[in-house]
Amino acid sequence: MNYFRLILDRVKTELMALQTAGTIPAGLDFANVGIDPPKDPRHGDVSTNAAMVLAGPAKMKPRDIAVPLAERLKAHDDTELVEVAGPGFINLRMKPDFWPKRVVEAMEAGADFGRSDLGRAKGRVNVEFVSANPTGPMHVGHARGAVFGDALASLLEFTGHDVTREYYVNDAGAQVDVLGRSAHLRYREALGDAIGEIPTGLYPGEYLKDVGEGLVELFKGQYRNAPESAWLEPVRDFAIAEMMGEIRDDLDLMGVRHDVFTSERGLVKEGKVDAALKRLRDKGLIYEGVLEPPKGKEPDDWEPRQQTLFKATEFGDDIDRPVQKSDGSWTYFATDIAYHDDKIRRGFKVLINVWGADHGGYVKRMEAVVAALSDRQVALDTKLCQLVKLMDRGQPVKMSKRAGTFVTLRDVVERVGKDVVRFIMLTRRNDAPLDFDYAVVTEESRENPVFYVQYAHARCSSVLRNAARDLPALDISPLSLRKADLSRLTHSDELALMKCIASWPRAVEQAAEAHEPHRIAFWLRDLASHFHTLWSRGKEEEGLRFLIEGDPELSRARLALVRSCALGLSVGLRVLGVTPVEELR
RNA sequence: GCGCCCAUAGCUCAGCGGAUUAGAGCGUUGGCCUCCGAAGCCAAAGGUCGCAGGUUCGAAUCCUGCUGGGCGCGCCA
Numbered sequence: 001m002n003y004f005r006l007i008l009d010r011v012k013t014e015l016m017a018l019q020t021a022g023t024i025p026a027g028l029d030f031a032n033v034g035i036d037p038p039k040d041p042r043h044g045d046v047s048t049n050a051a052m053v054l055a056g057p058a059k060m061k062p063r064d065i066a067v068p069l070a071e072r073l074k075a076h077d078d079t080e081l082v083e084v085a086g087p088g089f090i091n092l093r094m095k096p097d098f099w100p101k102r103v104v105e106a107m108e109a110g111a112d113f114g115r116s117d118l119g120r121a122k123g124r125v126n127v128e129f130v131s132a133n134p135t136g137p138m139h140v141g142h143a144r145g146a147v148f149g150d151a152l153a154s155l156l157e158f159t160g161h162d163v164t165r166e167y168y169v170n171d172a173g174a175q176v177d178v179l180g181r182s183a184h185l186r187y188r189e190a191l192g193d194a195i196g197e198i199p200t201g202l203y204p205g206e207y208l209k210d211v212g213e214g215l216v217e218l219f220k221g222q223y224r225n226a227p228e229s230a231w232l233e234p235v236r237d238f239a240i241a242e243m244m245g246e247i248r249d250d251l252d253l254m255g256v257r258h259d260v261f262t263s264e265r266g267l268v269k270e271g272k273v274d275a276a277l278k279r280l281r282d283k284g285l286i287y288e289g290v291l292e293p294p295k296g297k298e299p300d301d302w303e304p305r306q307q308t309l310f311k312a313t314e315f316g317d318d319i320d321r322p323v324q325k326s327d328g329s330w331t332y333f334a335t336d337i338a339y340h341d342d343k344i345r346r347g348f349k350v351l352i353n354v355w356g357a358d359h360g361g362y363v364k365r366m367e368a369v370v371a372a373l374s375d376r377q378v379a380l381d382t383k384l385c386q387l388v389k390l391m392d393r394g395q396p397v398k399m400s401k402r403a404g405t406f407v408t409l410r411d412v413v414e415r416v417g418k419d420v421v422r423f424i425m426l427t428r429r430n431d432a433p434l435d436f437d438y439a440v441v442t443e444e445s446r447e448n449p450v451f452y453v454q455y456a457h458a459r460c461s462s463v464l465r466n467a468a469r470d471l472p473a474l475d476i477s478p479l480s481l482r483k484a485d486l487s488r489l490t491h492s493d494e495l496a497l498m499k500c501i502a503s504w505p506r507a508v509e510q511a512a513e514a515h516e517p518h519r520i521a522f523w524l525r526d527l528a529s530h531f532h533t534l535w536s537r538g539k540e541e542e543g544l545r546f547l548i549e550g551d552p553e554l555s556r557a558r559l560a561l562v563r564s565c566a567l568g569l570s571v572g573l574r575v576l577g578v579t580p581v582e583e584l585r
Numbered sequence: 586g587c588g589c590c591c592a593u594a595g596c597u598c599a600g601c602g603g604a605u606u607a608g609a610g611c612g613u614u615g616g617c618c619u620c621c622g623a624a625g626c627c628a629a630a631g632g633u634c635g636c637a638g639g640u641u642c643g644a645a646u647c648c649u650g651c652u653g654g655g656c657g658c659g660c661c662a
Binding site: 038039335 | 589597606618658659
């Protein structure tokens with residue numbers, strides 16, 4: 001249970017009671033009434049701004065609302081202290097037995113601790129992520145978007161959203177034709193032709209050699225000297241399929257899965273581009289026109305051109321955007337319109353796009369498209385992931401496609417493991433650049449958040465193992481621990497740990513609402529820190545150790561706390577797709 | 586030139602739909618293992634939250650302008 005929500009509901013109920021009693025005017029909007037943890041824990045466990053927010057609309061002094069509201073809040077028997085502070089905040093401190101109850105709830109919920117139905121009313125959510133072009137293997141940069149999207153999707157599922165994970169395959173356009181030509185060259189090479197240097201404009205990567213050999217197996221020599229018009233399509237399609245196979249293998253390696261792969265070529269073939277543009281046309285949002293050149297940075301070859309434009313400016317974009325090339329084919333933007341139209345028509349109410357930061361310039365126009373096509377009924381949130389800088393002991397790892405010193409996603413995962421990659425990718429906000437240092441992420445110290453959190457989990461597991469070994473008479477089954485007398489846990493550090501565990505349901509909900517999975521990683525680090533603190537207390541004071549030989553009931557209570565902590569760590573890690581470990585070796 | 590993102594402790598970063606004395610890690614200094622895993626813990630020092638205005642009883646948080654950095658800017662996806 002999210003206890004903040006409990007208190008918030010209570011505050012609103014009491015406000016209504018005050019309205020009934022005539023203490024405050026009727027008809028006030030409680031939407032801005034909020035509940036927060038005070039910055040300073042001495043101010044209590046929760047704080048509400050109710051009196052501050054309502055003072056204006058009610059035309060009253062904050063304290064004149066706060067004082068009677070506080071009186072009413074005092075009447076609840078789980079609350080120890082209610083204070084009006086400063087200009088009119090109300091601080092509440094819960095009774096000590098409030099926290100053990102939250103811990104028991106956690107144990108009862110088990111792996112579902114913190115799960116909620118927050119998203120049930122929001123409609124189906126589509127998370128589109130990775131969508132790397134099928135022209136080569138994935139590199140480290142792709143890993144961030146992959147992990148972010150996958151973790152965000154899990155987070156939304158955990159909070160009750162109906163989520164589809166989707167990959168948009170850019171298998172139309174010039175880039176895949178280049179892939180086809182590059183593959184044909186490797187095919188001739190595999191047949192024994194001398195191909196010399198790879199011409200500029202084609203993909204030089206060695207990874208296409210396998211594709212060349214595959215083509216030989218499939219087509220033998222039939223396209224060796226044939227004109228491009230004969231082989232481009234079959235060769236290209238084969239190469240795309242091969243590349244997508246590799247990409248899916250790489251994603252699999254990181255535990256990332258997609259439910260749906262949508263093909264750009266398929267959209268075009270099925271006439272969905274025409275259909276989507278017709279819809280826009282019917283709304284009067286497509287016209288023939290000439291764009292002004294960009295001010296200050298006019299391209300050398302600029303010439304005014306009549307083109308087919310979408311009225312993006314009507315929906316907040318800076319300029320209208322072209323949808324058709326001069327040769328009559330669609331721009332990438334046109335197929336993207338079709339793709340988003342398709343998503344809308346499949347019934348999604350929330351669209352989330354995970355893109356690299358270099359696509360930031362497309363955000364506004366896509367928002368415009370989604371607003372136009374859905375009559376502003378569908379929300380689009382585009383999350384931009386900043387670059388990942390690969391480092392080793394503080395030095396940047398040099399990468400160049402040409403020189404072949406190109407670090408693939410597979411290289412990194414094989415070197416440090418999927419759990420490390422996943423966690424580290426989430427230790428920064430998506431819109432902040434991230435340094436990924438091989439040395440640091442494999443280091444076994446506090447500086448490395450993966451190990452810090454895993455270490456806490458391993459220590460929890462270790463205590464539980466020791467308990468089974470050293471106190472065989474003690475029943476530490478989940479059922480028994482649930483019934484432990486947690487009122488024996490009175491030390492401030494024990495309380496702090498309980499409170500942190502109890503904060504999990506709110507933490508997940510907030511992370512989900514903000515579409516920010518990194519918050520889970522920070523919460524995990526916080527929980528781990530509370531646990532390590534408590535652990536060390538036991539080093540200083542024997543009475544604070546988890547296992548107390550002469551006091552089985554106290555031991556049981558402490559083990560229940562340890563179990564709950566392990567539970568919080570493992571549930572949080574699993575939301576991020578990281579496997580909790582019971583031992584570090 | 587325009588748009589988007591960013592600017593918080595020496596370094597790397599949380600916090601940012603306002604609210605009571607701004608947080609963490611690293612680094613620095615000093616402590617804690619006969620004892621549940623020291624891969625850890627505790628303490629000290631360190632900040633006019635880029636600058637200047639504005640809204641507000643109250644701004645790191647919202648608005649405007651500026652400075653500095655990243656990304657992008659008509660037929661590349």
